[in-house]
Amino acid sequence: MSLVLSLRRIRNAGVWLAVIAALLAGTLHMLRGTAAGAWLSYYVKHQPLCALESAGLRDPTRTYYSPSTGQTKGILRCAPSAPPRLAGGPLDRSLIVVSDMGGLVRRLAPDGHVVWQRRLWMPRGADVAADRLYVLDGHTLNVLDVHDGRELAQYPIAADALALRLVGDHAWIAQDGAGAGSLVEYALSTDGLHEVRRYALPLQGVRGLDVTADAIWIADTLGQRVLKVDRATGAILASAASYFPNSVDVVGDSVFVAEEHLNRVGEFSTALVRKPSRLGCSTVHGVLDVATAKRQANQPGADGESRCRRRGGAQAADLFSPNDFARSPTLEYVADTDNHRIAAFRNGEFFAEVTGFNSPVNVLLLETP
16 A cells, blocks of 8 residues: 555656646746746756755856857856865955855955855945945845845845945946946935936946046946046046956056956056056966957967966966956955956965855955954
8 A cells, every 4th residue: 555655646746746847838938038037947947957066966067258259158156055265375354255156245254264145146246335335236236234244225226237336425336238328326325326427428338447536447348448537527538448347446556457358457557558467367467468468368278268267287376257356455356257266466476365156256355354
């Protein structure tokens, strides 16, 4: 009798699985071409793979850019099950690390351990003000407590946004997409964001911003340029050619730009005159000409990928699609996105790395360790 019951249960379970599969297939068909359909399709296809990763039954899949095809490969939004690991160091600051494909925002201590982490959908673009961390995630600006990661507020945004910079009680947010009006200044208050002005600039997919007393600095990513814009008038004061610039940070009399597919951090004067860079792909970091650097950085190796893609015998200082840069008084930090690590440098020399991320795209330094 028990065998009969077991067979009956197995058969019933099979029927239910078939029903669930049919319902999912029907739902996907109805939602095909919609955002909800894309979201559900992604989870149906990819979440089982992430579960196998977490169980240690499947080697981790991490995204990377292939210069030989111009495509991003291995897209899988899994949060690594193992914690990050620090090699070298210690670091001189606590870090905030935002991983878009991993869907995580983490605070790391100088010894590399995770203080807290918070899961979002696909976060990108962050800044810190006092004890608050502001993180963009699609149409939402999330406000978190920097000490413990608690959610303090959520503010809706009219369109997907990828870049953020705070100054006082104002926020500059770059909305995804192209055209005039994609860069917006907001006033921050306890009840949300209040639009102050839109800049009539022809921008294309901005992923990095900085704001100083008299200027706005823009990594116009898909426009392949870096801009200095008058904060009061919105007029372009200076421009420099780049190749997929993803961040821009003004430090003293230098402007640092994470040039993603040159595999380096570029350095400019505040007039946006390029200087020799010290960080990144060993074949291009001192090259001033973008066209030459582009050819050298993306020259394929025997495997068809960029020869600056860091592998077993390559230099630890080589970067692979860096997306962000931050500088303390003693160390320089790079979100080395397609190497899935945060790399730290001292005086231009490799110093330490924190590995175990899935596509870290932002790194922020906290004032206190």
